[in-house]
Amino acid sequence: MDTLRVQVRRLRVHYPLPAALPWQSGGVVRAVEDVNFDLTAGETLGVVGESGCGKSTLARALVGLQPASGGSIRVLGQEMVGASAARWREQRRHVQFIFQDPLASLDPRMTIGEIVEEPLQALCPELGAGERQSRVLAMLERVGLSAALRNRYPHEFSGGQCQRVGIARALVVSPKVLICDEPVSALDVSVQAQIINLLAALQRETGLAMLFIAHDLAVVRHLAQRVMVMYLGRVMEQAPSEILFAQPRHPYTRALMASVPGAGLVAEPLSGELPSAGSPPPGCVFASRCPLAEDDCLRRVPGLNRTGAGAAVACHFVAGAGIAVPA
Numbered sequence: 608m609d610t611l612r613v614q615v616r617r618l619r620v621h622y623p624l625p626a627a628l629p630w631q632s633g634g635v636v637r638a639v640e641d642v643n644f645d646l647t648a649g650e651t652l653g654v655v656g657e658s659g660c661g662k663s664t665l666a667r668a669l670v671g672l673q674p675a676s677g678g679s680i681r682v683l684g685q686e687m688v689g690a691s692a693a694r695w696r697e698q699r700r701h702v703q704f705i706f707q708d709p710l711a712s713l714d715p716r717m718t719i720g721e722i723v724e725e726p727l728q729a730l731c732p733e734l735g736a737g738e739r740q741s742r743v744l745a746m747l748e749r750v751g752l753s754a755a756l757r758n759r760y761p762h763e764f765s766g767g768q769c770q771r772v773g774i775a776r777a778l779v780v781s782p783k784v785l786i787c788d789e790p791v792s793a794l795d796v797s798v799q800a801q802i803i804n805l806l807a808a809l810q811r812e813t814g815l816a817m818l819f820i821a822h823d824l825a826v827v828r829h830l831a832q833r834v835m836v837m838y839l840g841r842v843m844e845q846a847p848s849e850i851l852f853a854q855p856r857h858p859y860t861r862a863l864m865a866s867v868p869g870a871g872l873v874a875e876p877l878s879g880e881l882p883s884a885g886s887p888p889p890g891c892v893f894a895s896r897c898p899l900a901e902d903d904c905l906r907r908v909p910g911l912n913r914t915g916a917g918a919a920v921a922c923h924f925v926a927g928a929g930i931a932v933p934a
């Protein structure tokens with residue numbers, strides 16, 4: 608399939624934990640465990656879940672900033688797990704990212720023109736200075752910043768404008784994949800909408816494949832065609848957006864949605880504590896907070912099983928969850 612941009616299979620990302628005492632061995636934080644998805648051209652996959660569920664770790668692994676502990680990440684057909692820094696660098700032209708804190712992600716000593724030009728210099732050495740300049744100016748205009756502002760410094764801009772600079776810097780090299788880690792979480796609501804609309808328009812124009820992380824379900828609903836719900840490093844539910852929001856199946860998804868005011872969903876609120884990621888329970892990771900949990904859930908990890916129409920749920924109690932994913 609030539610529109611397939613990213614294919615992730617059984618991805619694991621673990622962080623070593625230091626031992627409490629010198630003669631003990633340390634454990635691991637299973638930040639991402641057994642994650643599978645495909646991302647195609649022009650598509651947005653939303654990723655949601657509570658703080659600490661592994662969203663940023665997943666994003667960092669996809670751009671090579673955090674090594675995977677196992678599994679496969681194929682980007683434009685190339686296997687990247689275990690790839691050298693040089694191979695990741697080659698891919699950077701095709702896979703770009705934007706992060707949560709717009710101002711902190713911009714070098715305060717560089718003008719915004721220099722910031723947007725930098726990836727062109729580093730990743731597109733075939734371009735001359737004149738061509739680089741014209742691309743920078745066109746890109747600044749495209750993200751809604753006048754080219755006349757190119758000699759200003761990041762601290763002279765608002766959060767929303769800084770995020771526009773971040774988007775310009777990411778897209779100036781015409782990447783095929785954009786990884787967005789909470790790019791609007793630090794912005795106020797009206798600015799959030801502007802940035803989301805800008806990303807959606809740029810995606811329509813360029814056919815970008817986007818992975819879009821947010822803790823705000825409304826944002827994801829607006830932008831993503833498919834959504835992946837994560838809890839303690841694992842995928843609890845994965846479904847086309849309209850199916851997930853119309854009929855959330857996993858008790859965790861239901862609880863997340865019930866916590867959104869005005870969502871109109873009556874479900875058990877989340878109870879209990881989020882277990883430590885360093886010592887996951889032996890069965891279903893959600894069992895300690897799940898209103899449906901029975902003894903079996905504490906022993907057996909539920910597989911992510913198809914429920915039909917492209918949806919899949921990891922719960923022993925969801926009817927129709929019969930066929931393992933991926934096929």
Ligand SMILES: Nc1ncnc2c1ncn2[C@@H]1O[C@H](COP(=O)(O)OP(=O)(O)OP(=O)(O)O)[C@@H](O)[C@H]1O
Pocket residue numbers: 622623636638656657658659660661662663664665822884
């Ligand atoms: N560098 C690190 N070393 C050790 N553990 C880490 C490291 N980075 C993250 N973790 C742990 O991995 C788990 C996942 O963290 P991650 O930052 O990916 O979550 P997140 O879903 O992005 O959270 P948030 O919504 O707060 O941004 C957490 O338990 C976190 O404490």
Ligand SMILES: [Mg+2]
Pocket residue numbers: 662663664
């Ligand atoms: Mg994060």
